[in-house]
Amino acid sequence: MTLDLIANVLIGGVLTGAVYALMALGLSVVFGVTRVVNFAHGEMMALAMFAAVLVFDQAGLDPLLSLPIIAAALFAAGYVLQRRLVEPFIGRPEHEQFILLLAVAVILTNGMLLIFGPEARGIVTDYSFDSYAIGPLVIDKTKLIAAGAASLIAAGLFAFFRFTILGKTIRACADNLTGAQVVGLDVGRTYALSFGLGAACVGAAGALASLVMDVTPMLGPELTLLAFIIVIIGGMGSLGGALLGGLLIGVSEAAAGLVVAPSMKSMVSFALLILVLAARPQGLLGRRPR
Amino acid sequence: MKAPALAWTGGALLGIFLLAAPFVLSAYLLSVLILILYFAFVGQAWNLMMGFAGQLSLGNALYVGLGAYVSAALFVHLAVPPALGVLAAAAAGALAATVIGALAFRFGISGVHFALLTIAFAEFARLGFAHLEWTGANSGLFLPVRSRSDIDLLNLRGPPILFYYLILALVAGALALVHRLMRSPLGYSWLAIREEPEAAQSLGIDLFRARLAVVATGGAMTAVGGVFLAFYTNTLFPSDVFGMHRSIEIILAPIIGGLGTFLGPVVGAVLLGVLGETATAALGALGIQAAGAKQLVYTFVLLLIVMGLPGGVWPWLWKRWTR
Numbered sequence: 001m002t003l004d005l006i007a008n009v010l011i012g013g014v015l016t017g018a019v020y021a022l023m024a025l026g027l028s029v030v031f032g033v034t035r036v037v038n039f040a041h042g043e044m045m046a047l048a049m050f051a052a053v054l055v056f057d058q059a060g061l062d063p064l065l066s067l068p069i070i071a072a073a074l075f076a077a078g079y080v081l082q083r084r085l086v087e088p089f090i091g092r093p094e095h096e097q098f099i100l101l102l103a104v105a106v107i108l109t110n111g112m113l114l115i116f117g118p119e120a121r122g123i124v125t126d127y128s129f130d131s132y133a134i135g136p137l138v139i140d141k142t143k144l145i146a147a148g149a150a151s152l153i154a155a156g157l158f159a160f161f162r163f164t165i166l167g168k169t170i171r172a173c174a175d176n177l178t179g180a181q182v183v184g185l186d187v188g189r190t191y192a193l194s195f196g197l198g199a200a201c202v203g204a205a206g207a208l209a210s211l212v213m214d215v216t217p218m219l220g221p222e223l224t225l226l227a228f229i230i231v232i233i234g235g236m237g238s239l240g241g242a243l244l245g246g247l248l249i250g251v252s253e254a255a256a257g258l259v260v261a262p263s264m265k266s267m268v269s270f271a272l273l274i275l276v277l278a279a280r281p282q283g284l285l286g287r288r289p290r
Numbered sequence: 291m292k293a294p295a296l297a298w299t300g301g302a303l304l305g306i307f308l309l310a311a312p313f314v315l316s317a318y319l320l321s322v323l324i325l326i327l328y329f330a331f332v333g334q335a336w337n338l339m340m341g342f343a344g345q346l347s348l349g350n351a352l353y354v355g356l357g358a359y360v361s362a363a364l365f366v367h368l369a370v371p372p373a374l375g376v377l378a379a380a381a382a383g384a385l386a387a388t389v390i391g392a393l394a395f396r397f398g399i400s401g402v403h404f405a406l407l408t409i410a411f412a413e414f415a416r417l418g419f420a421h422l423e424w425t426g427a428n429s430g431l432f433l434p435v436r437s438r439s440d441i442d443l444l445n446l447r448g449p450p451i452l453f454y455y456l457i458l459a460l461v462a463g464a465l466a467l468v469h470r471l472m473r474s475p476l477g478y479s480w481l482a483i484r485e486e487p488e489a490a491q492s493l494g495i496d497l498f499r500a501r502l503a504v505v506a507t508g509g510a511m512t513a514v515g516g517v518f519l520a521f522y523t524n525t526l527f528p529s530d531v532f533g534m535h536r537s538i539e540i541i542l543a544p545i546i547g548g549l550g551t552f553l554g555p556v557v558g559a560v561l562l563g564v565l566g567e568t569a570t571a572a573l574g575a576l577g578i579q580a581a582g583a584k585q586l587v588y589t590f591v592l593l594l595i596v597m598g599l600p601g602g603v604w605p606w607l608w609k610r611w612t613r
Contacts, residue, residue, distance in 0.1 A: 037402050094346060094401055094402055095541070096545070098348070098405070099541075100593070103589045103592055103593040103596065106589040107593075110582035111586065118581065225534075264421065267418065271414065274414065277397075277399060281399045
């Protein structure tokens with residue numbers, strides 16, 4: 001194992017990790033504000049990936065261009081989902097929320113199975129096999145583009161929460177629900193907006209992921225678990241934590257593929273999760289639970 | 291006074307039907323009933339953990355898988371009969387639950403975090419067993435099948451009727467055990483923990499030990515369910531027995547039936563069994579064979595039940611009868 005090889009694998013891991021981070025960011029936004037764990041998160045990402053593939057096949061539109069459309073569509077879907085289905089479940093026991101979103105997940109998976117069939121679908125663009133060589137390092141062009149776009153979107157989200165009134169409103173509801181209600185914020189709308197935002201994040205992540213991996217209906221549950229691992233490692237509800245967790249899992253998966261065996265890579269992720277939960281249950285950047 | 295009398299008569303009739311079922315039902319319907327009873331059994335174990343003690347474990351496939359693999363591997367490799375192997379399986383389930391519980395409860399992990407920790411352990415075991423050559427790794431572990439007519443209770447080899455009465459006895463035993471436990475001081479401490487952990491602690495209940503006791507009991511019971519699954523199906527694949535879908539199917543019956551009630555898991559298992567069969571029959575009659583269609587219908591009805599009857603079907607029924 002040469003140093004070059006290790007460096008190349010690690011860079012690949014960081015780039016994949018950036019897309020993972022955007023996906024996990026969506027989950028973290030939803031949980032951080034509504035305290036609902038979206039068990040259909042990965043399925044929503046698979047849906048976005050299928051949408052990107054479909055648009056590419058039918059209209060020849062590059063996923064980078066269809067990304068805004070897909071993100072907007074998922075935003076709308078997430079908003080409606082929260083308003084129509086999830087809202088009555090806010091404040092109900094966790095296991096009932098779990099069953100609700102699980103049902104949504106199963107319906108999405110089987111709907112996709114009915115419509116798209118079980119085959120793996122992917123996108124091949126004219127730059128799919130390009131790469132940049134910097135000295136001994138070889139960087140995959142698609143991965144670099146996907147990671148760059150994911151980082152930009154994540155930065156935009158951070159700016160949104162930091163600098164806009166709406167972003168501050170959402171943070172207020174997340175920090176102190178009673179206080180937010182006292183000053184007259186429309187909590188129901190804020191929750192729906194957050195769910196929409198989370199869905200838009202995972203939609204964008206899905207469009208980007210369609211560039212670097214194939215999609216099947218069965219990918220959904222896998223992505224859901226992956227998003228959970230990342231968010232818990234980083235800290236539930238912490239946006240910075242989701243980013244850190246995404247990069248960590250991206251790198252650890254790549255490293256596991258190199259050191260152990262590619263089929264054991266998720267085992268390493270789960271081991272990492274168990275370690276973090278045992279040593280620091282609130283996650284690396286999470287706040288201590290009250 | 292009317293409702294209890296009705297309940298006793300209904301109960302007696304149901305008992306007679308259940309005892310006579312193998313002689314009146316077709317082989318197919320018997321297999322459906324066996325599955326319903328299996329879900330009632332493992333559902334009762336989850337009901338004990340979640341319904342009565344409030345510990346949200348979403349990775350019970352871990353205990354199913356451990357029970358199944360421990361007993362099957364002992365049988366296949368060392369010729370240990372499952373009548374003995376079940377003890378090792380239950381011990382493995384209890385031990386795994388204790389380790390996870392100790393890790394979680396020591397650090398105050400609860401609710402969603404505890405749920406995800408249990409999922410993580412189940413997935414970890416799934417991937418681990420997929421690489422464990424001794425139990426056949428990904429190519430599966432198969433139990434030798436002998437003639438289906440002779441009944442060998444010690445080795446659990448025989449026709450479906452053997453498995454039917456076995457799982458019926460397990461369901462009855464689980465009901466009796468859970469009922470008994472919930473009338474004991476330990477059971478009352480679980481209820482207290484479910485309702486208000488801090489208040490329970492202030493009464494001198496050792497939260498840590500009481501929680502460990504309930505997950506260990508539930509883990510052991512679920513592992514026994516895994517032993518049944520292994521010897522009934524004769525085929526074990528890590529992706530199947532440890533899969534996330536196993537954990538999910540375990541929790542459906544108690545939630546639909548009524549969490550934290552003795553009969554909820556049984557009622558839920560029957561409802562889900564009937565629902566699944568109806569969906570299959572209806573789609574078959576309509577000539578729809580597409581993959582995923584049944585799941586879609588099934589889940590949709592499930593969604594309606596969860597939204598319409600938050601506490602489950604059994605408490606709702608009970609309220610209507612006794613009014």
